[in-house]
Every structure is written in structure tokens, then in C-alpha cells.
Amino acid sequence: MRITKKERQKKLVQALEADPFMTDEQMAKLCQVSIQTIRLDRMELGIPELRERIKLMAESNFDRVRSLAPQEVVGEVIDLQLDQSGVSILEIKKEHVFERNGIARGHFLFAQANSLAIGLVDAEVALTISAEIRFLRPVHINEKCVCYAKVVKSQFSRTYIEVRTKVNSEEVFYGKFVVFRQKKK
Amino acid sequence: MRITKKERQKKLVQALEADPFMTDEQMAKLCQVSIQTIRLDRMELGIPELRERIKLMAESNFDRVRSLAPQEVVGEVIDLQLDQSGVSILEIKKEHVFERNGIARGHFLFAQANSLAIGLVDAEVALTISAEIRFLRPVHINEKCVCYAKVVKSQFSRTYIEVRTKVNSEEVFYGKFVVFRQKKK
DNA sequence: TATACTCTTAGTACTAGGTATTAAAAGGTG
DNA sequence: CACCTTTTAATACCTAGTACTAAGAGTATA
Structure with missing residues (x-):
């Protein structure tokens, strides 16, 4: 042996x-x-x-x-007015959270907001230039994040978008996005 | 028949x-x-x-x-000094990019940076409070993103972290993260 | 109507990568 | 030496096939 x-x-x-x-x-x-x-x-x-x-x-x-896999958008878009506003929903599941404490990893909330912001822009190419974001309270497993995005300004090749994500009408995430766009469709 | x-x-x-x-x-x-x-x-x-x-x-x-799957961290951490600095690498693959133009979706760069920032903090609980980020140039498929994170300040229960991501020594992403921490290990 | 041709079914031999079971050999320990 | 764990061997059987041969069914064409 x-x-x-x-x-x-x-x-x-x-x-x-x-x-x-x-x-x-x-x-x-x-x-x-x-x-x-x-x-x-x-x-x-x-x-x-x-x-x-x-x-x-x-x-x-x-x-x-x-x-x-339908990764173009994180979260399910349930309403979309191009160049105006949009709403998407993301249910937090176990693959989104820290094992340790069941709190959603921030980048999923960011991804939902970012996807919606990009999706809102009616252009051939739309890329995030910058963002200022705030995580207002931890989001837990099984909570449904409803993300509201609104175009606040559109200047030159830039679109300014404000995003608020809520869980049961309680704000959990806030972000200001600047998105670059090229060539309108 | x-x-x-x-x-x-x-x-x-x-x-x-x-x-x-x-x-x-x-x-x-x-x-x-x-x-x-x-x-x-x-x-x-x-x-x-x-x-x-x-x-x-x-x-x-x-x-x-x-x-x-080891989703606690997006990107591979190759160096880590707790509460000081860290480096991670993320190779952009087809699942990270827009099908249309082969440009990486911003939230993956954010996720890499966010993961590293969180991983840097030596505490039981570490959560992102806010971030200011800038996407400096588009990142394409097959490019390797090297992410450098550095703690710049630690006050009360907050850690301030600066993150720079480079592709071939060219800066593609910059971010300032504020991370909340609870109970040191 | 006989022939040709496609489509479908049947049957046999064989394969990988096993399970399940019984039995025997090898090895170390009191 | 006897006992017990560990290891090996051998056999029957299983699934979900491949590869091949052959025959029947249905339809169109000379």
C-alpha cells in the first residue's frame, strides 16, 4: 500500500x-x-x-x-419610452447576493440601472461615460428591485439620465448616468 | 405518413x-x-x-x-494587501460585450472594480455606499483589464478607495468608491 | 402494371461507462 | 495464527447509443 x-x-x-x-x-x-x-x-x-x-x-x-444569457439587459424591461423613461424589474436571487449575509452585491443593482440607461438611448451606439451612484440601503434576497430611469437632459452627443431603484416604494439605489450616443437611428 | x-x-x-x-x-x-x-x-x-x-x-x-462562479469576485485577484491595495485581472470575452459592436458593457468593468474594492476591506461586512465612476475609453473583446485599487482614507466606518483599470497601460476606467464596513475581523 | 425511389421500420452485433453482487486474495494488527 | 480492513477479480446487467444489413410501405414515373 x-x-x-x-x-x-x-x-x-x-x-x-x-x-x-x-x-x-x-x-x-x-x-x-x-x-x-x-x-x-x-x-x-x-x-x-x-x-x-x-x-x-x-x-x-x-x-x-x-x-x-439574454444579457443585453440585466433585469426585465417592463416599460420603455425611448429617449424619455423606462422601468425594469430585477428579482434578487441567490446568485446575486453575498453568501455570507444574503445582501445583494452592488454591481447587480448597478448593472440593472446601467442596462436600462443604455437601453433608453435611441442611438446606434450608446456607451456609459460616467456615473455617480449611491446605494441607499442593502437589498436582500428575494426582494424585487424596480428601477426607474428618466432622461433629464440631452446635449450634443450626451444623454443625462437619472435612475432610482425601489423595493416596495423604498428607495435603495440612486444614480446619475451620462451616456454617450452616436448616430441616431 | x-x-x-x-x-x-x-x-x-x-x-x-x-x-x-x-x-x-x-x-x-x-x-x-x-x-x-x-x-x-x-x-x-x-x-x-x-x-x-x-x-x-x-x-x-x-x-x-x-x-x-466564484462570483464573490468578478475578475481574478492576483495581488491583495488587505486595507491597502489590490490588483485583479478580467479578460473581456464575448459574454461581456455588446453583440453589436464588441464593446464591453460598462457594468462588467464596474463589477470588477466594485468586487476588488469590497474584497480589499478587511471587515465582516463590507458594502458599497456610493461611487463616482468614469469610463475613459471603450474596451473591446479579448482585451485584458488590469484593475488597481488603493485605499486612500479610512474614517469611522467608511473606507475610501480609488480604482483605476488599465488595458496595456492605457487607462480605461476610473472610480472612487466609498465602502461601508462593520466589525473588524 | 411493373419498376424505381424515398422513407420508415426491424433486427443484430457492438460500444462506453457504468451498477450490483459475490467471492477471493493481500496486508497489517492484536 | 486469526481477524479485519482493504483491494482486486469476475460476472450479470443497464442505458443510450453506433454501425450495419435488410425488408416493408408509400408514392411517382416509364
């Missing part, structure tokens, strides 16, 4: 973390033991077989891809 | 788009044809078998999971 069972199992877990696509055969070679030993190890450790592992990975990302 | 071959194949593609986890058997039932017909259809359409499909999904998201 070269290394102990415990050590081998530890090694296995690490190896699978680095490359979850290993077959039992490959693991057996890696650990210099028989395939049966590997299978017993997987049993003990509660590690499913390759195909199950792959499936779990694919499934877990499938939802995420679906909910995050 | 109820529906034509073309119609059936169209149906198949749509069904698989909605649920890529279907076996040939399930598809056969769905289309009211034999399993062999489904296999011929897959051949013609160049659709791989279930296991291959699942594997492709898992693989394609594996990289993304790696780079995005």
Missing part, C-alpha cells in the same frame, strides 16, 4: 474538482489502483458516476444560461 | 432546443415514429447523441463556471 485510503480519496476529490470529466479508468490509473477500488471510493464519498456528474453540470448551467 | 419528414425534423430541432435532455426514445414517442427514424433524422441534421449533447453543454459552461 503506497498511500493510505484517506489520502487517495482526498486526491480523488481534488482531481475531480480540477477535471470532473474523468472516467473511473482514468482515475484508477492516476491512483495506481484497480477500477473497483475507485468505485468503492466513489461510493463512500458519494460521488456519482461520470455521466451523472456531467448531466448535473449541464443541468445546473442550463437554467443559468437561460436566465442570464 | 402523418406529417412530412421536413416538418418532423423541424419539430425535433425545436423540441431539443426547449429540452436538450431528451433521449431518442422520448423523441420517437413525441413524433410517433420509430427510434430508427429519429436516429436517421439526427444523422441528417448533424445532431449528436444525448450523451454528447450533455457533455458539450457541460464543457462549454465549465469554463464560464470557473471564471464566473
